[in-house]
Amino acid sequence: MEDQLKEILANIFNIQKSDINEDSSPETIVAWDSLKHMQLIIMIEEALSITITPEEIAEMVDFKKIKEIILEKSKN
Amino acid sequence: MFEESLVKINTFNNSVISSHSDSRIELKINMNRNATIEGLQPYLCYYMLKTGFYPNINFATFNTVLEDLINTNSPIHQDDDAIELFFIDTNQFLMDNLNAEKAFKIIKEKVSLILENLILINKTIILNKLVAFAFHTEKSTAELDSINKLIAQTAKEYKHIHLLDLPSIIEEIGTAKVYDKRFLFMAKSPFSSHALNKIAFNLTRIINNLNGQPIKAIIVDADNTLWKGILGEDGSDNLAINQSQFPGNCYYEFQKQLIYLQSKGIILCLVSKNNENELIEFMNSSKNCLLKEASFAIHRINWKRKSENVLDIIQELNIGKESVIFIDDNPYEIEEVCTFIPGINTILLPSTPQEIPFILKESNLFNHLPENQIDVDKTQQYQTQATRNKFKSKFESFDDYLKSLEIVSTIEIVKEESYQRIAELTQKTNQFNLSTIRLDETKLIKFITNGHLVLKLDVIDKFGEYGLTGAAFIRSTQDGFFIENILLSCRILGKNIEQLFLKKIISMLQEIKSDAIIESQYIKSHKNSMTKIFYTDNNFKLISEKDSITKYLYNSKG
Secondary structure (H helix, E strand, C coil), X not given: CHHHHHHHHHXXXXXXXHHCCCCCCCCXXXXXXXXXXXXXHHHHHHHXXXXXCHHHHHHCCCHHHHHHHHHHHHHC | CCCCCCCXXXXXXXXXXXXXXXXXXXXXXXXXXXXXXXXHHHHHHHHHHHCCXXXXXXXXXXXXXHHHHHCCCCHHHCCCCCEEEEECCHHHHHHHCCCHHHHHHHHHHHXXXXXXXXXXXXXXXXXXXXXXXXXXXXXXXXXXXXXXXXXXXXXXXXXXXXXXXHHHHHHHHCHHHHECHHHHHHHCCCXXXXXXXHHHHHHHHHHHHHCCCCCCEEEXXXXXXXXXXXXXHHCHHHCECXXXXXXXXXXXXXXXXXXXXXXXXXXXXXXXXXXXXXXXXXXXXXXXXXXXXXXXXXXXXXXXXXXXXXXXXXXXXXXXXXXXXXXXCCHXXXXXXXXXXXXXXXXXCCCCHHHHHHHHHHHCCCCCCCCCHHHHHHHHHXXXXXXXXXXXXXXXXXXXXXXXXXCEEEEEECCHHHHHXXXXXXXXXXXXXXXXXXXXXXXXXXXXXXXXEEEEEEEEECCEEEEEEEEEEEEECCCEEEEEEEEECHHHCCCCHHHHHHHHHHHHHHHHXXXXXXXXXXXXXCCCHHHCCCCXXXXXXXXXXXXXXXXXXXXXXX
């Protein structure tokens, strides 16, 4: 799943998968603006067939957090 | 021909289309909008690429639709072949206003202004019909209808304006699926990706239709297309085409629509692998079969390859294959026709009868058809023209338009009853404001009692009275006059009233003092760049430029 997530990020931000680590965030990835964030959410939702709530969107501030939230969701 | 698909877009980057070497047509599309619709981009790229375009999609500044229309420096006014999309989301107005009634009032006002300006743009324009608020309990159908009517009416009169039928799209996918409630409130981005996909699909259809190959003829198959069953095998009594029975009623509906399209000027032709006499006898004698032999301009009923017959018909009609649509229920026949006649449009009839009545509408290939029979000629003329000029729209010259407005402007020395309005104008006007000197009523009165001159401008045209919409502030100097400021409300911009106002000011000043030296100034602000060259464009000579202040002298011999 982590790999799939990285794939999505790499695609959206037009970077290499290897460039993505736990700390990747809008601070470290130039292309990661609010618009791209919205599209990231949609892509993740489509890829994993889940729905992400506004609260969760707000919490997804870096790759680590995104992973945690999605892992949590996939358990349910 | 292209199909809508549930594309999974894995990148929102435009980079995929940045370089190309094939024959696709590069097309610039500017998105002017009051909502976040950036999500349209990947879907639009996808469909455009599939239909032979290289789209270059640009998003204008968020929510400056009207400003960009008025500001002649905006990309809208650049002389290029870009298609300008105007996307107006009603929800944003609802969110900006205390109640729906107020929101609608403002929508109406804004839309009218937008339309007033759109008709002046010499470019291809796509504008959406408005849809009701996503979340307000008030239905407001009447208000919405009246605004949409205005939009439709304008699009009908001005052929460079094309409509994106958003209400139909929403109806088609269902209100529940249209909105992404989260992003509506988090990011002013109202539409779900499902809706954006549909919108992009429809936009591509419109652009394709614009590209100059409107459908002129439909060539249909007979068996399992106009009715359910095969005449030669099932026999004429066993063909399902009965108006009151499923699945015959689906085919009956389909025939009705073909007849409707024919009434709009579309030529119908028939191609069938059958015995000619048998087929014609069935059609002419069956009371349920609405289409008769005479309904078809040309028919080819034989056992030849379909592509051969279709090509034959196209040649006889003497029209481009891109203007023809071939409809058949058999994927093999579709394939064969496509292979031998590349560029022809085809529709593969769905195998589920209940889908058949929907395919013509959903193809969006007939969006260009006029609403009334009377318009047929006019539209055809236009279509020919559109083909010739590709994306350069044809409509009245700007001067003709101005003449048609019957503008009456009155310039007078301001009197006491207008002080309040003048002061208000100096406070509110940002764009056409040469020096942005703000005055309250007290300062204004002081200016006047000090012997200086304030002129006011009232404008009326055939659309209505705009009232007091302009002012000029003029100081007396030793040798003449100094025009301290001129301002005009944005409501009247774009009609050459600016120039006219200045000309009249000058002639009034020269009447007071025939050899007067007339000077003026421009003080740069964040918002008044549109007036930067106003004086030099109108016979004033630049005499000094210091910091943000530029001074000019009127050249009376110019």
